[in-house]
Amino acid sequence: MLKIWGRKDGSNVIKVTWCLGEIGVDYERIDWGGVFGGNDDPTYRAKNPNGRLPTLEEDDGFTLWESGAVMRYLCAEYSMGELYPQNLRARAAADKWMDWSSINLAPFNGVYLEEILQKSAAERDELRLAAAIKQAGLMYDILDAHLVDNDYMCGEKLTMADFPLGSLTDRWINWTPNRPSHPNVEAYYERLASRPAYRQHVIEVNASRWQKIQKG
Numbered sequence: 001m002l003k004i005w006g007r008k009d010g011s012n013v014i015k016v017t018w019c020l021g022e023i024g025v026d027y028e029r030i031d032w033g034g035v036f037g038g039n040d041d042p043t044y045r046a047k048n049p050n051g052r053l054p055t056l057e058e059d060d061g062f063t064l065w066e067s068g069a070v071m072r073y074l075c076a077e078y079s080m081g082e083l084y085p086q087n088l089r090a091r092a093a094a095d096k097w098m099d100w101s102s103i104n105l106a107p108f109n110g111v112y113l114e115e116i117l118q119k120s121a122a123e124r125d126e127l128r129l130a131a132a133i134k135q136a137g138l139m140y141d142i143l144d145a146h147l148v149d150n151d152y153m154c155g156e157k158l159t160m161a162d163f164p165l166g167s168l169t170d171r172w173i174n175w176t177p178n179r180p181s182h183p184n185v186e187a188y189y190e191r192l193a194s195r196p197a198y199r200q201h202v203i204e205v206n207a208s209r210w211q212k213i214q215k216g
């Protein structure tokens with residue numbers, strides 16, 4: 001059976017488990033990294049020399065790392081013409097948003113993990129946090145404008161373009177102090193939240209991580 005190595009609350013693991021949930025294929029997820037450790041294990045490093053998560057492994061020994069590559073591979077294998085657009089221009093548009101999300105949108109998440117999740121309020125670098133929110137807000141301005149005419153990132157239906165960006169958006173919506181308003185992004189989030197796979201793999205997992213932090 002298809003295996004995914006990685007703790008379920010890693011942001012790069014979440015994209016892939018949500019993608020698999022939408023596809024509906026059976027897989028086994030192995031808790032790895034974070035509190036579970038194992039990233040420096042030589043057998044794991046042979047699968048993924050970065051010692052990071054997630055890593056995909058198939059029964060014949062094929063392995064793949066980099067969450068973007070993993071999502072593209074899974075969508076092409078199991079959802080050609082749907083989650084993985086067949087038309088070259090539509091696929092390029094999906095690729096564009098996936099790369100944009102990882103490069104331009106994702107940095108706020110790293111700052112949140114360090115400043116909100118790992119530090120007490122007294123230790124927090126509020127200026128760094130405010131700068132990250134401001135920068136991400138500018139990216140959400142771009143998304144808000146795009147979503148005026150689009151239910152999902154590539155039009156009327158969910159595609160692979162939504163996985164990186166949609167999974168980050170749950171943290172943006174629920175973890176951002178004094179979040180600026182983006183009505184079309186909020187409506188997009190509600191559409192995502194109506195999807196069972198999104199609720200299971202993104203919202204519930206992030207909420208449980210957040211609750212643990214609040215309890216200290």
Ligand SMILES: N[C@@H](CCC(=O)N[C@@H](CS)C(=O)NCC(=O)O)C(=O)O
Pocket residue numbers: 010011012013032033034039051052053054065066067068
């Ligand atoms: N560019 C890589 C980044 C992988 C990455 O940094 N993953 C984080 C988890 S989201 C990680 O492995 N952190 C160490 C750990 O959790 O033990 C990808 O998208 O797959």
